Amino acid sequence: MESHNLRTSPVLILGAGPAGLTAAYELAKHGCSSVLLEQLPQVGGLSRTEQYRGFRFDIGGHRFFTRVGVVEKMWHDVLGDQFLVRPRLSRIFHNNHFFQYPLDPFDTLRGLGIWEAALCMASYAKAKMTKSSKDAKDLESWLVANFGNRLYRTFFKTYTEKVWGVPCHSIAAEWAAQRIRGLSMWTLIRETAKSLTVGSSKAVTSLIQEFEYPRLGPGQMWQATQAYLEERGSPVVLNSEVSRIVWGAGGVQTVESGGVEYRADNFMSTLPIRELFAMMDPAPPAEICAAAASLNYRDFITVALVIREPKLFPDNWLYIHEPAVKVGRIQNYKNWSPEMVPDPAYSCLGMEYFCFEGDGFWTTSDAELIDRAKTELDQLGLCSRDKVEDGVVLRIPKAYPVYDNGYREALLVLRKFLSTQLPNLQLIGRNGMHRYNNQDHSMLTGMLAARNVLGLGPFNLWEVNADQDYHEDGFRLTPEEIEELERSQPTVPSTPN
Numbered sequence: 424m425e426s427h428n429l430r431t432s433p434v435l436i437l438g439a440g441p442a443g444l445t446a447a448y449e450l451a452k453h454g455c456s457s458v459l460l461e462q463l464p465q466v467g468g469l470s471r472t473e474q475y476r477g478f479r480f481d482i483g484g485h486r487f488f489t490r491v492g493v494v495e496k497m498w499h500d501v502l503g504d505q506f507l508v509r510p511r512l513s514r515i516f517h518n519n520h521f522f523q524y525p526l527d528p529f530d531t532l533r534g535l536g537i538w539e540a541a542l543c544m545a546s547y548a549k550a551k552m553t554k555s556s557k558d559a560k561d562l563e564s565w566l567v568a569n570f571g572n573r574l575y576r577t578f579f580k581t582y583t584e585k586v587w588g589v590p591c592h593s594i595a596a597e598w599a600a601q602r603i604r605g606l607s608m609w610t611l612i613r614e615t616a617k618s619l620t621v622g623s624s625k626a627v628t629s630l631i632q633e634f635e636y637p638r639l640g641p642g643q644m645w646q647a648t649q650a651y652l653e654e655r656g657s658p659v660v661l662n663s664e665v666s667r668i669v670w671g672a673g674g675v676q677t678v679e680s681g682g683v684e685y686r687a688d689n690f691m692s693t694l695p696i697r698e699l700f701a702m703m704d705p706a707p708p709a710e711i712c713a714a715a716a717s718l719n720y721r722d723f724i725t726v727a728l729v730i731r732e733p734k735l736f737p738d739n740w741l742y743i744h745e746p747a748v749k750v751g752r753i754q755n756y757k758n759w760s761p762e763m764v765p766d767p768a769y770s771c772l773g774m775e776y777f778c779f780e781g782d783g784f785w786t787t788s789d790a791e792l793i794d795r796a797k798t799e800l801d802q803l804g805l806c807s808r809d810k811v812e813d814g815v816v817l818r819i820p821k822a823y824p825v826y827d828n829g830y831r832e833a834l835l836v837l838r839k840f841l842s843t844q845l846p847n848l849q850l851i852g853r854n855g856m857h858r859y860n861n862q863d864h865s866m867l868t869g870m871l872a873a874r875n876v877l878g879l880g881p882f883n884l885w886e887v888n889a890d891q892d893y894h895e896d897g898f899r900l901t902p903e904e905i906e907e908l909e910r911s912q913p914t915v916p917s918t919p920n
C-alpha cells in the first residue's frame with residue numbers, strides 16, 4: 424500500500440450506526456477526534472431512514488425509548504425540539520380479528536369468544552400449577568409457563584416462528600427474558616387493572632404506550648450527529664467498506680477500507696462479529712475462527728408500498744399472526760410522523776418479511792416481492808391492491824443477531840481472544856456484540872467505550888445489560904457509575920436539523 428493512502432487518527436470507528444456515532448460524539452465532546460468508516464452512502468445503520476419518491480421509511484419502525492438518562496440527554500441535545508411524542512397503537516391481526524398488543528386480557532378473551540376464552544384460561548391455570556418460567560430453557564417453555572399452551576399457540580408461536588424461522592423450542596429462553604422481561608398473563612392483568620384506575624408509573628417495556636420519534640424518522644437523529652461530528656473535525660467516511668484488519672503483537676495495527684490504510688491507537692467495531700473475524704489478517708487460530716463463524720443472523724426485507732389512500736388503519740404497526748400470509752409486520756409510517764409522507768392524500772406501508780440471506784425469499788425479484796406484498800395486503804382485507812400505486816424493496820442483511828444454542832459459548836471464546844490479543848479493539852453495538860438490543864444499548868456501549876479510551880473508565884462493556892434487566896430497571900451500571908456519567912456530561916448546544 425502506498426504511503427499517500429495511509430491515514431492516521433487517534434481513534435478509528437468501524438460502522439456509523441448509533442453505536443459508532445455515539446462513541447465519536449462522546450469523544451468529540453471531550454475534544455478527541457475520530458474517523459468513522461461506513462460502507463453505506465448514509466449514516467444510521469439499522470436506525471437509518473430510507474427515502475423513495477419523497478416517502479420516508481424505517482428499517483422497522485424505530486421507537487425512541489430509554490430509561491438511561493445519558494442516552495436521552497444525547498437525543499435531545501442533538502435533535503432539540505425535533506422529537507414528536509407519539510401514542511403507541513399496535514395490534515395483532517389474527518383470524519380476521521384485531522387484538523390489542525400488548526395483550527389486554529379482557530380484549531383478548533372478548534376477541535376469542537367465550538368457549539375459546541374458557542379453554543385458554545383453563546390452559547393458563549394448568550400451566551401455573553405445573554410449570555415455572557424460571558426453569559424454562561427455551562422460548563416455548565418460557566411462553567407456555569407464562570401464558571399457558573393455548574394462548575402461546577394462538578398469540579406467540581406463529582409470529583415468533585415467522586420472525587426467527589426456527590421452532591420456538593430451539594430459541595433460548597434468554598431471548599424472552601431480555602426482550603419481554605416481566606411480561607406474563609398475571610402482569611398483564613395487573614397492569615390493565617392499574618391503568619383502569621390510577622395509571623401505571625413503571626410499566627414493563629412491552630407495555631409502553633408513548634414514545635418519542637424524530638419528525639423525519641430516526642435517520643434525522645443520526646444525520647444531525649454526523650453534522651455535529653464533521654463540524655468538529657471528526658470525519659464520517661461514507662461508501663467505505665472495511666475489508667481487512669491487520670493485527671499483530673499489541674493488537675490491531677491497521678484497517679483497510681476503499682484502498683486506504685488507516686492507522687490508529689484505538690479501534691472500535693460495530694461490524695457483525697462473524698464478518699469482523701473473517702477479515703482479520705493473519706487469520707486468528709482455528710478455534711477462534713470457528714467460534715466467530717458459528718454466529719448466526721436473521722435477515723429482513725421491507726417492501727414499502729405507496730398507496731393512494733389518506734387513512735388505512737390507526738396503528739403505528741400491526742403484527743400479522745395469520746399463518747396464511749408470509750408478511751410478519753406492517754408499519755404505517757404516516758402514523759409515526761405525518762411528515763413521513765410528502766402528500767397527505769397518500770399512505771406508505773412497510774410490509775416486513777423475515778428470511779435468511781440467500782434463501783428463496785431473499786432472492787425473489789423485486790417485482791415479485793412487490794406483487795406478493797400487494798396481494799397479501801388485499802388478502803388481509805387491509806387495502807385493495809388497486810390502490811397501491813408503487814413499491815420499493817429493501818433487503819437488510821443481519822438485522823437480528825440470533826440467540827441459538829451455542830452463541831453464548833462462542834462469544835466467551837471470542838472475548839477471551841480479544842482481551843488477550845487485541846486490547847486496543849473494543850466491540851460495541853448490536854451486531855458488534857451480537858446483542859439483540861435497541862438503540863439505547865448500542866449507544867451506551869459506544870459512550871462507555873469512548874470513556875475507556877479517554878481514561879474515564881474502565882467500563883466492562885459486556886456487563887452492560889448483562890443480567891437482562893435493562894428494559895425494566897435500567898442498565899446494570901453501579902449507581903456511582905451512573906452518577907459519574909451524568910455529572911461529567913459537558914453541556915452541548917442543541918443542533919436542531
Ligand SMILES: Cc1cc2nc3c(=O)[nH]c(=O)nc-3n(C[C@H](O)[C@H](O)[C@H](O)COP(=O)(O)OP(=O)(O)OC[C@H]3O[C@@H](n4cnc5c(N)ncnc54)[C@H](O)[C@@H]3O)c2cc1C
Binds near residue numbers: 439441485666822852
Ligand atoms: C426491524 C428492527 C426494528 C427495530 N426497532 C427499534 C426500535 O423501535 N427502537 C430502538 O431503539 N431500536 C430498534 N431497533 C434496533 C436498532 O436498529 C439497533 O439497536 C441499532 O441500530 C444498532 O446500532 P449499531 O450501531 O450497534 O449497529 P448498526 O445500526 O447495525 O450499525 C452498524 C453499521 O456498520 C456498518 N457496517 C457493517 N459492515 C461494515 C463494513 N464492512 N465496513 C463499513 N461499515 C460496515 C453498517 O452499514 C451500519 O451502518 C430495531 C432493529 C430492527 C432490525
